[in-house]
Amino acid sequence: MSKPVVAIVGRPNVGKSTLFNRLAGGLVAIVEDRPGVTRDRLYRDSEWLGRKFTIIDTGGIEFRNEQTSIPTQMRKQAEIAIEEADVIVLVVDAQLELTPDDEMIAQTLRRSRKPVVVAANKIESFANAELSELYRLGLGEPIPISAVHGMNIGDLLDEVLTHFPSQEEEEYDPDIIKIAAIGRPNVGKSSLVNSLLGEERVIVSNVPGTTRDAIDTAFEHEGKHYILIDTAGMRRKGRIDELTERYSVSRSLRAVDRCDVVLMLIEATEGVTEQDKKIAGYAHEAGKGIILVVNKWDLVDKDDKTMNRFENEIREELGFMRYAPTLFISAKTGQRVNRLLELVDFVAEQNSTRIATATLNTLVREWVHLNPPATDKGKRLKILYMTQVGVKPPTFVCFVNDADLMHFSYKRYLENQIRKSFGFEGSPIHLVIRQKD
Ligand code: GDP
Ligand code: GDP
Numbered sequence: 001m002s003k004p005v006v007a008i009v010g011r012p013n014v015g016k017s018t019l020f021n022r023l024a025g026g027l028v029a030i031v032e033d034r035p036g037v038t039r040d041r042l043y044r045d046s047e048w049l050g051r052k053f054t055i056i057d058t059g060g061i062e063f064r065n066e067q068t069s070i071p072t073q074m075r076k077q078a079e080i081a082i083e084e085a086d087v088i089v090l091v092v093d094a095q096l097e098l099t100p101d102d103e104m105i106a107q108t109l110r111r112s113r114k115p116v117v118v119a120a121n122k123i124e125s126f127a128n129a130e131l132s133e134l135y136r137l138g139l140g141e142p143i144p145i146s147a148v149h150g151m152n153i154g155d156l157l158d159e160v161l162t163h164f165p166s167q168e169e170e171e172y173d174p175d176i177i178k179i180a181a182i183g184r185p186n187v188g189k190s191s192l193v194n195s196l197l198g199e200e201r202v203i204v205s206n207v208p209g210t211t212r213d214a215i216d217t218a219f220e221h222e223g224k225h226y227i228l229i230d231t232a233g234m235r236r237k238g239r240i241d242e243l244t245e246r247y248s249v250s251r252s253l254r255a256v257d258r259c260d261v262v263l264m265l266i267e268a269t270e271g272v273t274e275q276d277k278k279i280a281g282y283a284h285e286a287g288k289g290i291i292l293v294v295n296k297w298d299l300v301d302k303d304d305k306t307m308n309r310f311e312n313e314i315r316e317e318l319g320f321m322r323y324a325p326t327l328f329i330s331a332k333t334g335q336r337v338n339r340l341l342e343l344v345d346f347v348a349e350q351n352s353t354r355i356a357t358a359t360l361n362t363l364v365r366e367w368v369h370l371n372p373p374a375t376d377k378g379k380r381l382k383i384l385y386m387t388q389v390g391v392k393p394p395t396f397v398c399f400v401n402d403a404d405l406m407h408f409s410y411k412r413y414l415e416n417q418i419r420k421s422f423g424f425e426g427s428p429i430h431l432v433i434r435q436k437d
Pocket of ligand 2: 183184185186187188189190191192295296297298299329330331332333
């Protein structure tokens with residue numbers, strides 16, 4: 001089930017980032033260390049009444065060199081919100097009169113027909129708030145809030161939640177491998193998909209009635225079934241301009257949420273971009289299988305060392321996912337595209353591998369014997385036992401005598417040993433430390 005997206009829009013200084021931080025604060029803290037994954041300034045996960053969602057602060061999107069005038073930026077931000085979000089929160093400064101910029105944004109939003117909730121911010125006194133002017137925006141009843149004082153935020157969220165799409169569950173058979181091809185515009189996603197589906201022996205059918213506006217594709221290869229999750233820019237070419245698309249990642253994130261294996265397309269001539277890192281980090285955190293697909297390999301002047309060098313560069317850039325296999329392809333010539341599904345099968349299987357507790361603990365004893373934990377102020381960490389509690393991603397719980405004695409580097413050692421013994425290629429693994437009293 002993918003998370004709904006809520007975008008915050010409004011002209012500068014109305015309180016968007018204050019509201020964003022308010023909504024994102026104090027919620028599901030990430031306790032585990034997840035190396036290499038930086039917290040995003042623009043996208044945060046949040047939760048209200050048990051419903052999880054993603055919030056975007058569009059005001060934080062900067063258009064470096066591209067569009068300079070403030071109204072153009074605001075319009076672009078509104079377009080991105082329309083493109084990305086299920087619900088849009090328009091923030092206005094209720095201490096001031098409406099400005100032409102507020103009205104311009106409101107007009108853009110009205111035309112989109114997306115659900116919009118107007119947040120009348122900076123209300124200091126709720127008893128005699130005068131909001132009648134805000135009805136002029138034509139976006140329904142404004143909700144008075146104070147972002148800075150955290151007042152009425154619950155009412156705002158209640159209203160936002162009423163506009164979320166209904167929570168229909170994905171009805172795909174869990175045995176079907178769901179694949180998402182992700183990457184920036186023009187990296188070759190559509191070409192790859194066409195090349196893959198155009199192969200002999202691939203039987204394609206359309207999937208009716210999948211969630212929202214996504215159109216997934218089902219196909220069959222050598223008796224196995226797959227679903228290709230629809231991602232931005234593949235089916236809707238031309239509907240949005242490239243600039244907007246470049247800054248739109250939440251559709252890709254949704255596709256990641258819904259898939260088992262992510263094909264992260266990287267352009268051979270360009271290497272790993274910031275956006276690639278962001279999406280890769282998200283896939284890593286979500287515990288998905290991942291394959292790094294370097295496309296347009298036909299455009300690269302190569303000698304016998306090029307591939308190695310390139311692979312090292314990628315590993316450097318995406319240091320937190322050294323486990324991901326890399327495939328060098330050309331969607332255009334079809335080079336190695338036929339190897340892709342084999343790799344998808346392998347990674348999907350690795351991502352759902354279960355290790356028996358007895359096997360695991362025989363090895364854990366060996367690992368500890370080979371490299372005993374250091375003592376800390378006379379106390380020594382004891383590993384009581386380890387057990388795998390889940391798959392997709394493989395998740396292990398390690399019971400110890402005293403969790404505070406588990407050093408970061410020792411945890412890393414155990415993770416590395418798990419990988420050395422069992423592979424889990426293309427799959428993140430989670431190791432949770434628990435104290436047993
Ligand atoms: P943004 O440019 O829309 O992201 O606006 P900011 O979140 O940066 O806020 C702009 C200014 O408005 C800051 O000085 C905030 O402290 C202030 N502000 C935000 N929310 C409130 C509020 O509820 N009441 C008051 N009085 N000031 C607020
Ligand atoms: P998308 O936006 O990620 O779906 O990218 P497209 O599949 O539309 O490809 C963008 C452009 O790159 C098109 O002109 C493709 O013909 C070209 N392209 C895609 N894959 C390759 C490739 O492997 N080699 C070369 N030379 N061009 C490619």
